[in-house]
Amino acid sequence: MSYNSTNSGLVVESKTSPKEHPSSTRKTLFMCLEYLDLSLNYLVGTLLDDIKQLSSKLKYLNLAGNNFTGDIPAAIRSLTGLVSLQLVANLFNGSFPPEIGNLSNLGELALANNGFEPQYIPSSFTKLKKLRNLWMTETNLIGEIPEGIGNISALELVDLSENGLSGRIPDGFFLLKNLTILHLYINRLSGSIPCTVEALHLRVIDLSNNTLTGTIPDDFGKLTSLTHLALFCNQLSGEVPVSICRLPLLENIGLWSNNLSGVLPPDFGRYSKLKEFQVPLNQFHGELPKYLCANKELIGVIAFDNKLTGELPGSLGSCDSLEIVRVHDNQLSGKIPDGLWTSLNLTTLMISNNLFSGQLPDKVSSQLSLLELMNNQFSGPIPAGISSWERMKVLKASNNLFSGVIPQEFTALPSLSTVLLDGNQLSGHLPSIIISWKSLTTLNLSRNQLSGEIPASLGVLPGLLYLDLSGNDFSGQIPPEIGNLRLSSLNLSSNKLSGRIPYEFENTAFDSSFLNNPRLCSNIPSLHLRSCRGETRKSNKLSSHVIAAVSSIAAVTFLVAGICTIYICRRYRKRSNLSDSTWKLTSFQQLNFTEADILSSLIDGNLIGKEGSGRVYRIPINHSGEYVAVKRIWDNLNLDQKLEKEFLAEVKILGTIRHSNIVKLLCCISGGNSKLLVYEYMENCSLDRWIHRTKRPYSSNSISVSVHHVILDWPKRLQIAIGAAHGLCYMHYHCSPPIIHRDVKSSNILLDSEFNAKIADFGLARLLIKRGEPSTTSVVAGSFGYMAPEYARTRRVSEKIDVYSFGVILLELVTGREAHNGDETSSLAEWAWRHFPEGKPIVEALDEDINEPQYFEEINSVFKLGLMCTNPLPWSRPAMNDILQILLRLQALGERINANEYDVAPLLQNSES
Known part of the structure; x- marks a missing residue:
């Protein structure tokens, strides 16, 4: 008989006679069960009583994906008929008993992804002679792997990854004639890899992220079934055996971050359908293998930080499957194969710090978004055809020999976020119309021969944070529009600029921004410019009577304002029992307000929200309608330590990162009995208020408009999802160390006036020590409905917990339902x-x-993507960069999808794989 379960209910199939008494029927059912599957039902409790009711006739027991706690009871030894035991992804936090070793018929043992206490692999497991699959990833194993496990001749799959195992790899593993998959990655294994290999059916070997030494065994060249070989992040040395490159089924090889040397075997890709070739951060010299894409399935060539010489293989010029090439930091030379520039699927080309030459092409791959070629010998003009590079986001071409003018067509690229063209021989004027650069955050054109006036249109680029035009021949005045930018870095030094600098830059934050411009002036001594006093004013002269009248009015106004200010400040001091000297302001951006502007406006009339740790205010900072958002965190004797950690976490993270999809922290103010975080104000507040009807409309004092009759249509929802995905990708992949938010939810996705999404509230964020390496928190923090099940269970932090939360947001965007409802x-x-x-x-x-x-x-596709992201098993969820690519493709191909000309299913299938 069998006893099956699905998420929608339980089904019992039984041969028990219906005439039996009901009380005895249940007992008979359990005593006769052969197959029991209760997986993915979120059941709770311990197993002791349930195990005692089961019969030795039971063959298959699957309790994966529930919330069982405690130990695996020793009573399990009575289930002598068990063939398969699956307890994956529960909350077991005790131990697993050595009695499991008495289950002599066991062919499958899966204990992965639980919170067991640190323990050794019981030596009794070596008695499981029929065991085919051993799956114990993330089970907190320590100590050495018992040598006897290598003697279980039936083993086909061994996964002991992501534990704390140490010592050597048992020789017996590579002698198992039936072994097909061996996963020992992310442990502390040391010593050399066993040299004798007789497990000739091995398809996957992953020994990465250990401290293995010695050489790659020559016998690996005998593994004719091998498709994946991952040995990266170890301390291996010596050369790569030539025989490995001739394996007929080899698809992926990862050898990065070792001490490997010598010449790369030339036949990689010649005899197999090679897809991923990753050998960076070693000491290889000589040329790249010339047959890498001989079979036209190569996806990535990653070989940076070696000592490689010669030209890029010609086979890369006719490799339409290629998506990424990273060969920077070598000694490669010659021209880039013509076909490589226009490879159909190429998204990333990073070839900086080599000796490459040639010119930029008119056309590149329609998918190319990242091009880095700094510190080479490229020359010639920037082609007018660059306007066709529509997907380009990052262009880094510093320190080459590019010449000629910057064409107007260059400014037509709407996706550009970073442009580095410094250290070239560019000349002429900057294009005056650059309004298409709405995504631009970084522009560096320094150390060229550019001339003319600085275009005023630079001042309307909404996201520009870093601007460097130094070392050119720019003349004329600095456009006052530049003062509208919220720049984190500005360098206009060593030009021929004149006149007074915009008042927004007259502070010490820009004390080196204007050097070596003899005709510039300022009245701020720290800027090291000549004084503007005595300059002839261009405005009409006023009569002495008018001047006197204006002066009198100004004096009276100033006196009244002073009295009002003193009155307000006294009221505030009385309320808070503080003096100004107790407050400390730390700025992270250029500010156009003062500490007093903020403190005097913390009144109930400006209150727009309440949180568990304090309140949020909308505060005007000038008369032109600009606002900031202020989060006030209260100190409390009972919560002081917790709130202090949240405050420091948010300041530490937001004060150092810059991204257009992450809310900008302007400054923090601390003192007295509270701490203040001052952010840019987001006009459309948080996403949850737009998609959940229970939170509409806004209260009258929260913002100036109501969304009661405004609908967030699908294009805007997809735009918001893409923006939030950009922010999370930046945190996960572009921050060092990576940042895990831990509390991604719709109320922490803020929207500006154009519904661009920005991630906020980093009080729970955690810096990972090492990318890809989970860490553990002392307490579980987050929000119900968004919290990944493995995080609640084990407290282990990885990027996949943010992926789960983001998946919930996708489901919210599609269904309009609340995460916890x-x-x-x-x-x-x-x-x-x-x-x-x-x-x-x-x-x-x-x-x-x-x-x-x-x-x-x-x-429909986004709904499916949300399901993938919220998979109960973290390793089955896609990575954030894959999620972002799917969303971007959905957006770009939307018209063809709606016309039934394109099937989006392969996008999701590729991500699942």
């Missing part, structure tokens, strides 16, 4: 996982505001 008994993610397998039309789940047929395919 999928139905009466479960979260939105749980509800969605039940809804989708039941085969219900997705249209039944849609928010009525986006139930529009022309967007149905896009919405």
